[in-house]
Amino acid sequence: MDIKEKLSDITNKVKNDKDFKNELKKDPVKAVENLTGIDIPDDKVDKVVDAAKDKLGDVIDKFKK
Numbered sequence: 012m013d014i015k016e017k018l019s020d021i022t023n024k025v026k027n028d029k030d031f032k033n034e035l036k037k038d039p040v041k042a043v044e045n046l047t048g049i050d051i052p053d054d055k056v057d058k059v060v061d062a063a064k065d066k067l068g069d070v071i072d073k074f075k076k
Contacts, residue, residue, distance in 0.1 A: 014062070017047050021063055 024031045024046060034042040040056055043049075043063070051059055 017049075018063055021046060 021043060025035060031042060031046070034045075039060065040051060043059065044051055
């Protein structure tokens, strides 16, 4: 599994899909799991979220508003 590729998929989806963006706001773990097809263990969720935040940068701040 290529984590960088998955993060790129998430980034592109956030930029281009309003429904996914709303799902990500509502339940980020479920949204990422549905997109990637990967069940994220509870003890790894924070690491995945931090990596996604780093990758997305300003995009996250924009859709939080």
